[in-house]
Amino acid sequence: MVDALNEFNWEVDYSKGIFSEAFLYFRNFLKEIGRRNNLTSDDLYRYSIDEFDILVKNKKALSRKEIEERKKGGHVMIFFRGKLQTFSGKDAKAVMNKEKVSQFFRKNLGNVTIIKGLTGNAGKISGRVRVIKNKKDMGAFKKGEIVVTHMTTLEFTPLFYKAVAIVTDEGGLGCHAAIVAREFGLPCIVGTKIATKVLKNGNLVEIDADKGIVKLLRNK
Numbered sequence: 001m002v003d004a005l006n007e008f009n010w011e012v013d014y015s016k017g018i019f020s021e022a023f024l025y026f027r028n029f030l031k032e033i034g035r036r037n038n039l040t041s042d043d044l045y046r047y048s049i050d051e052f053d054i055l056v057k058n059k060k061a062l063s064r065k066e067i068e069e070r071k072k073g074g075h076v077m078i079f080f081r082g083k084l085q086t087f088s089g090k091d092a093k094a095v096m097n098k099e100k101v102s103q104f105f106r107k108n109l110g111n112v113t114i115i116k117g118l119t120g121n122a123g124k125i126s127g128r129v130r131v132i133k134n135k136k137d138m139g140a141f142k143k144g145e146i147v148v149t150h151m152t153t154l155e156f157t158p159l160f161y162k163a164v165a166i167v168t169d170e171g172g173l174g175c176h177a178a179i180v181a182r183e184f185g186l187p188c189i190v191g192t193k194i195a196t197k198v199l200k201n202g203n204l205v206e207i208d209a210d211k212g213i214v215k216l217l218r219n220k
Helices: 002-037 049-058 064-073 089-095 103-111 154-160 176-184
Strands: 075-080 083-088 114-116 118-121 124-132 146-149 165-168 188-190 204-208 213-218
Touching (some): 118 176, 146 154, 154 176, 176 188
Parallel strands (some): 124 146, 146 165, 165 188
Antiparallel strands (some): 075 083, 075 114, 114 213, 118 188
8 A cells, every 4th residue: 555655656746747847848839839920828828729720830820809809808619509609808708707607608508519629638539527626526536437627736636547538618738637638648628618517427428639529428
């Protein structure tokens, strides 16, 4: 038991070092892309994975107005009934108001079966959902389940050894969940905004992290 605990602690410390190093490289990469396009790292965090790909390949940047709107109110993308709904700035704030979900989602959230986010790490897999909203929820996590949470921290490390995928409400290309997923080889979708609101424990879902899509197959 002592040997196992020591091994686990070593793995945690090692992971911290890897995450820190990976984030440093990623930050330097963003800095260089930003320098070439006259953008700051903070600007680049407002890009979706597809927009970032277009920027790198075609040097086609978002307008300064759009970037500033996203800084003020965020940026929300979600598939609803086969159509991509996009909200920025004040509209995003209204949609994802923490105190009160907007009228659109109050009426339709229960009917959402496809959730769109950003690719944290590519991969495809199906599995059962385990929503983690606080430390108490971590104790119920079972091997082979999918972590669904607002955003991950180092406290989630024990779960990553048992999880088959990660889905978060918040985060971007360089967030903790994305870095962890690459290290552990887990499909990961971040920045969904509503995963913890739509999905419930036991839901069977299909994760297509290549496209940044979570598909609800059935409720139980």
